[in-house]
Amino acid sequence: MNNKAISIILGGGQGSRLYPLTATRSKPAVPIAGKYRLVDIPISNCLNSDIKRMFVLTQFNSASLNKHIKHTYQFSYFSDAFVDVLAAEQTPENKGWFQGTADAVRQSLHHFKNYESEYVLILSGDQLYHMDFNKMIEAHEASGAELSIATLPVDAKAATSFGILKADHQQWIEKFIEKPDDSLLPDWTSEVSEEMKQQDRHYLASMGIYLFNKQLLIDVLNASDADDFGKAIIPKCVEENKVLSYEYTGYWTDIGNIDYFFEANLDLTRTLPQFNLFDNKNSVFTRPRVLPPTKVSGTQLDRSLLAEGSIIEAERIEDSIIGVRSRIGKSTVIKRSYVMGNNRFESQKSLDECEAKNVPKMGVGDHCHIENCIIDKNARVGNNVTIIGTHEKGEQETASYVIKEGIVVIKNAAVIPDGTTI
Known part of the structure; x- marks a missing residue:
């Protein structure tokens, strides 16, 4: 088991763009591919990367998600592995709901900060992709970064829909902008692989996957009351800390609305789908059914x-x-x-x-x-x-x-x- 990192999986907000599929369940509990739930994707990526200590932060319509995780991810009593659900709760310090991604992690710090680990891997619960997080950890350690952000090279048309990071030739992130206007794009190209250059994918989009040195995460959350990683915490870290771009070139999609959800599922029926369920090295785990x-x-x-x-x-x-x-x-x-x-x-x-x-x-x-x-x-x-x-x-x-x-x-x-x- 990889003891260097623990994982925090964000359960998301109300999921209004996926309504009515989120009318009675949280986004990560939405069924995909006929037998899985969205949350199975980040959990499976962690398990395939030998990261077996995970917390799932939930708030809205969390009953079916809690039930799914309880019945699916049961590990040996002789193992340190776990997938624990942390629901929004009232404490003497926090009396309200989670106000955003960063606030959710901040309010849950007391549950995981004392676990032995060097890094905290923060993931979204509504994305479809395969990733070996060990490679990201290796790049993070080799560079001496304090924070690594998984980035996806995109073309100019897609760049206006993402948070875009500008990185130098050594992949150090210099600045960040949220959904830039077309007129600003010429100033936001980054050094990318030759394969990506040939596809005119010169812009680095944030995938919402963050690998923090644990102490940096604790310090930055305690020093700020900002609610959101993408809008506040990440830009601050880019200004003050060593932040690395970890370039990912595989298939990835954010299942944020009905159209993306629908097309991502139907793509699985193709002869050669972009997301491959038939892969021994990237198994997708879910609840065993009789x-x-x-x-x-x-x-x-x-x-x-x-x-x-x-x-x-x-x-x-x-x-x-x-x-x-x-x-x-x-x-x-x-x-x-x-x-x-x-x-x-x-x-x-x-x-x-x-x-x-x-x-x-x-x-x-x-x-x-x-x-x-x-x-x-x-x-x-x-x-x-x-x-x-x-x-x-x-x-x-x-x-x-x-x-x-x-x-x-x-x-x-x-x-x-x-x-x-x-």
Whole structure:
């Protein structure tokens, strides 16, 4: 086990840009790829890097996240490994909610500052990437840096959407700007690898991944009441401390809104996805489930992921993800969609009650057409339902669904009656 570092995973705020997926859960608890949660990504990266002491800071809608972590990351009693959830709490010193990323870590300092470690690795709970943090630690130590920031080379078009760091030829960060205007970009190019130069990716975007010398983190948080790392703490450190850019050139995406979330998931269905789930060196860990294999009857499948425990009788499923315990009815067509599945199997008693009340079963019924759609967990989509997401429909919200960025999102446990067209 790597005892040099402990990891702090930020649970995020209200996650309003991912609404309605965050209506009943925190951002890190949102399901991805049919069987995982977003928080599994940073935790798995830590475990694959042999960093096995982690704290997850939570605040909003944290019940499902807490349950997932409790049931997933159980280590031997003879090991020092742990994943502990730290919820916002009132103390004599802090009587309010977390006000930002830095404030969350500041209010939680007393929980982890006495653990034996040289470094604190701060991660976001809503990003999709593979990274070996040992290489980042090695670069940090070799340089003598006090803080290292993982940076992603981006082109001019993307640079205006990120915090941009300017680094010299030795990768020391000289200055920082948040989402620069196009007119300022010529002054913010940095030395990047030849491969990145050939792709015109001359700007270093902050990935929100920070490796602090532990004492520096404690000192800078105690000396300031600033709430946010990106807006206040990092610029201050760049001015006063030795801050290194650790250039990362692999796949990384910030799953901050519905469109990014949707496309990141559908990309997993490609023959060669940018984020590879089939990689022994970069396993993604999650809750072990005792579920039967998925049963498929008469369905044409193309470029799709099927999680376990599902019963599928659809006519065709393409470019889609079908989550755990899903039920897809006969003669149904699903294209470019993410069906998250269900938290449980329905009992025969429940099925009989639904039939008596004319309520659809959990899952997707017969003779449906689903396209450009996310169906959240435990939703009930009846028979002969058509749901097609398009930009022409604009932004909408009803009691059972939301339309955002041309994507229809069926809410958690929503009921869509037979014959509905959206």
